[in-house]
Amino acid sequence: MFYREAGDFKTSYREDSQTFPIKFDRLRYYVVLAIAFGVVPLLINDYWANAVAVPFLIYAIAAIGLNILVGYAGQVSLGTGGFMAVGAYAVYKLMTAFPEVSIFIHVLLAGGITAAVGVLFGLPSLRIKGFYLAVATLAAQFFLVWLFNKVPWFYNYSASGQINAPERTVFGVFVTGAQTSAMAKYMFCLVMLTIVALVARNLTRGTVGRKWMAIRDMDIAAEIIGVNPLTTKLSAFAVSSFFIGIAGALFFAVYLGAAEVGEAFGIQKSFLILFMVIIGGLGSIFGSFAGAAFLVLLPVFLKNVLVGTLGWPTDLAAHIELMIVGGLIVTFLIAEPHGLAQLWRVAKEKLRLWPFPH
Amino acid sequence: MKKTFTALVAAAMTLTTAPAFAELVVPNLSYRTGPYAANGIPYADGFNDYFTLLNERDGGIGGEMVRVPECETAYNTEKGVECYESTKGDGALAYNPLSTGITYQLIPKVTADGHVLYTPGYGRTSAANGKVFEWVFNYPANYWDGASIIEQYLMGKAGGSLEGKKIALVYHNSAYGKEPIRTLQELAKRDGFELELLPVDHPGQEQKSQWLQVRRSKPDFVIMYGWGVMNQVAIQEAVNIRFPMENFVGIWWSGSENDVRSAGDKADGYTTVSFHGTGMDFPVYGDIQKYVIDAGKAAGAGDEVGTMLYSRGMYAAMIISEAIRKAQEIHGHSAVTPAEVRDGFEQLDLTEARLNELGLPNFAQPIQATCADHGGPGSGLMYKWNAADGKWDAASDWISADSSVIDPLIAEDSAAFAKENNIAERCN
Numbered sequence: 001m002f003y004r005e006a007g008d009f010k011t012s013y014r015e016d017s018q019t020f021p022i023k024f025d026r027l028r029y030y031v032v033l034a035i036a037f038g039v040v041p042l043l044i045n046d047y048w049a050n051a052v053a054v055p056f057l058i059y060a061i062a063a064i065g066l067n068i069l070v071g072y073a074g075q076v077s078l079g080t081g082g083f084m085a086v087g088a089y090a091v092y093k094l095m096t097a098f099p100e101v102s103i104f105i106h107v108l109l110a111g112g113i114t115a116a117v118g119v120l121f122g123l124p125s126l127r128i129k130g131f132y133l134a135v136a137t138l139a140a141q142f143f144l145v146w147l148f149n150k151v152p153w154f155y156n157y158s159a160s161g162q163i164n165a166p167e168r169t170v171f172g173v174f175v176t177g178a179q180t181s182a183m184a185k186y187m188f189c190l191v192m193l194t195i196v197a198l199v200a201r202n203l204t205r206g207t208v209g210r211k212w213m214a215i216r217d218m219d220i221a222a223e224i225i226g227v228n229p230l231t232t233k234l235s236a237f238a239v240s241s242f243f244i245g246i247a248g249a250l251f252f253a254v255y256l257g258a259a260e261v262g263e264a265f266g267i268q269k270s271f272l273i274l275f276m277v278i279i280g281g282l283g284s285i286f287g288s289f290a291g292a293a294f295l296v297l298l299p300v301f302l303k304n305v306l307v308g309t310l311g312w313p314t315d316l317a318a319h320i321e322l323m324i325v326g327g328l329i330v331t332f333l334i335a336e337p338h339g340l341a342q343l344w345r346v347a348k349e350k351l352r353l354w355p356f357p358h
Numbered sequence: 359m360k361k362t363f364t365a366l367v368a369a370a371m372t373l374t375t376a377p378a379f380a381e382l383v384v385p386n387l388s389y390r391t392g393p394y395a396a397n398g399i400p401y402a403d404g405f406n407d408y409f410t411l412l413n414e415r416d417g418g419i420g421g422e423m424v425r426v427p428e429c430e431t432a433y434n435t436e437k438g439v440e441c442y443e444s445t446k447g448d449g450a451l452a453y454n455p456l457s458t459g460i461t462y463q464l465i466p467k468v469t470a471d472g473h474v475l476y477t478p479g480y481g482r483t484s485a486a487n488g489k490v491f492e493w494v495f496n497y498p499a500n501y502w503d504g505a506s507i508i509e510q511y512l513m514g515k516a517g518g519s520l521e522g523k524k525i526a527l528v529y530h531n532s533a534y535g536k537e538p539i540r541t542l543q544e545l546a547k548r549d550g551f552e553l554e555l556l557p558v559d560h561p562g563q564e565q566k567s568q569w570l571q572v573r574r575s576k577p578d579f580v581i582m583y584g585w586g587v588m589n590q591v592a593i594q595e596a597v598n599i600r601f602p603m604e605n606f607v608g609i610w611w612s613g614s615e616n617d618v619r620s621a622g623d624k625a626d627g628y629t630t631v632s633f634h635g636t637g638m639d640f641p642v643y644g645d646i647q648k649y650v651i652d653a654g655k656a657a658g659a660g661d662e663v664g665t666m667l668y669s670r671g672m673y674a675a676m677i678i679s680e681a682i683r684k685a686q687e688i689h690g691h692s693a694v695t696p697a698e699v700r701d702g703f704e705q706l707d708l709t710e711a712r713l714n715e716l717g718l719p720n721f722a723q724p725i726q727a728t729c730a731d732h733g734g735p736g737s738g739l740m741y742k743w744n745a746a747d748g749k750w751d752a753a754s755d756w757i758s759a760d761s762s763v764i765d766p767l768i769a770e771d772s773a774a775f776a777k778e779n780n781i782a783e784r785c786n
Binding site: 046047050051055149158159160161162164166167177178179255256257258259260262263264266300303304307313314315317318319322 | 395399428430435436440465482533537539540557560767774779
């Protein structure tokens with residue numbers, strides 16, 4: 001009944017190859033966008049923005065970034081935390097060095113710097129793959145965290161090694177610092193996420209994405225049919241790191257406001273984002289959203305139910321929460337190894353035939 | 359920010375279904391899970407138990423019951439944000455997150471939202487300068503005071519001079535652990551000792567290489583700025599390399615029973631500094647036993663009463679309650695607002711007579727806060743671990759930090775903060 005092609009005629013190639021070829025799907029997409037841009041900002045308050053919406057949006061950007069590398073190009077990376085740290089420290093240095101430039105530009109520049117660093121650490125991928133590449137990127141993670149701890153220039157020689165986001169505005173509205181309203185934070189991250197998702201979606205549908213997938217599926221065959229592994233792998237690292245750098249910059253500047261590299265961008269962050277990608281679904285933009293939502297919203301939801309509604313002691317609730325999230329991850333992956341995105345695809349198939357499955 | 363206040367209250371109510379009576383709310387951002395739980399639990403218990411005592415014995419503060427909603431942060435800054443946002447709508451009077459990372463994050467937020475941030479012995483040291491940090495208080499002592507007190511104690515041990523000695527600093531590689539470095543470098547320059555820095559990464563379970571370095575370079579003294587599981591591991595490693603325990607001194611966050619017990623008898627003589635007393639010898643424990651423990655209202659498992667960090671949690675709760683009391687006195691009504699509590703903090707006058715009344719004679723140094731002075735007396739006592747009896751024995755009288763070294767550093771750091779954030783100095 002839903003998601004049906006029947007009666008949805010395409011009269012041009014352009015229409016035929018659009019992102020959402022099914023009319024119902026397209027409509028749903030516009031409704032989601034309209035709610036995200038038109039309704040949520042009016043309702044959002046500090047709690048919803050800082051505890052739920054902003055972390056979700058930022059993690060979604062990071063997950064899209066990592067998904068391009070792991071899901072589309074098949075290059076395993078455990079360096080996400082380190083690359084986010086590059087984005088965060090880059091935006092900090094830019095914000096403090098050029099206070100008059102818009103933060104929007106700084107965030108994009110921070111992404112660019114991260115892309116350069118990502119390409120550098122992506123070079124080993126030309127020779128090694130699989131687990132060995134994972135180890136090489138793990139080295140990047142540890143090296144970058146060590147670097148930002150060790151060299152005081154990165155944190156402007158502050159006594160504690162903490163970086164603090166100064167107040168910056170976009171069109172006269174605060175988006176970093178304590179005076180930022182919930183709406184401004186949310187909108188800034190949402191605009192970034194929308195841009196990133198659109199770019200990622202269209203890249204992965206085009207030549208670049210097809211090359212990535214060719215390399216992922218079989219690199220030798222891809223090389224034989226004329227895909228250059230050097231440019232393909234490095235472009236995957238660059239694009240992925242660019243998005244992850246943006247996520248890191250937003251994570252520090254908009255969300256936390258103050259950060260310390262070991263705590264905020266440690267190895268656990270790399271794993272968290274990798275889990276988002278795996279749970280959400282490798283090689284799917286929607287999966288990045290679903291994975292980020294699952295791992296950001298579920299703990300907050302459980303905490304509010306267990307502590308707020310049921311009145312359990314906080315330590316018991318925290319432990320149970322870990323067990324429930326862990327259990328659900330295992331259950332989901334057993335039920336659907338291809339992640340939440342695949343569940344969604346199956347659901348769509350079922351909805352198409354519903355209510356007459358035969 | 360303030361326009362969303364009512365929306366927030368509504369959201370907090372739907373989210374937490376908390377009862378909204380007229381009462382005093384003091385959130386406890388605690389951590390009872392994760393690698394720092396061994397230290398977070400006793401502190402949170404002491405904090406909660408003291409407010410339970412006030413509620414049960416006195417009917418709250420000035421007739422207003424105190425509610426202490428607890429929120430688990432796991433020493434994690436992201437969860438800290440969530441906890442702050444979820445509790446601030448209740449009209450939270452003061453925050454005590456027991457984490458330097460979370461403190462750094464909350465300083466701009468509490469300043470914009472108008473809540474007191476009370477960080478005794480931790481947080482941003484330069485918050486001692488009330489001229490710049492209007493909403494942050496860190497009396498009675500801070501990290502730099504701690505470093506100076508330890509240095510003076512070691513100087514006494516070394517016979518009055520540290521000239522030519524070597525001191526190693528084993529520290530948690532975070533904002534917290536890095537805080538004393540500047541001070542110790544200044545002191546090293548002045549007193550002619552050599553400082554060796556040995557960072558330990560979060561969470562600190564792996565310290566073999568650092569202690570190998572200690573064994574190789576043979577420092578005369580080791581100072582530790584550690585927290586959580588790192589403390590236990592460091593003390594065990596020091597035992598393993600047979601480093602003389604009496605030359606191993608921890609800051610107040612590296613000196614709880616849970617840190618030394620795991621090393622057994624070998625930890626005997628390990629020394630720590632504290633800005634308050636410890637042990638069960640204070641009259642207040644009679645009341646805690648009667649109104650809290652016997653009544654079955656103790657927080658947590660109830661097995662931490664009287665320990666070092668329990669005493670510290672109790673100390674923080676005592677100061678917050680005294681500040682609320684002061685605020686009630688100044689403003690003449692009992693249902694005080696966060697802004698009024700800030701006045702209470704700023705005009706707090708904790709005398710020895712008042713400590714006696716509270717059942718805590720000689721528990722702490724008197725505090726006389728002013729508009730400019732949010733840092734307090736900056737003094738501490740040394741405690742030595744007595745493994746045979748399983749308790750901390752006082753090893754010195756009150757030692758005051760050398761303010762001639764620390765005050766210029768505080769002025770410098772707070773001026774940098776004021777410049778970064780365009781804050782005009784107050785109290786002039």
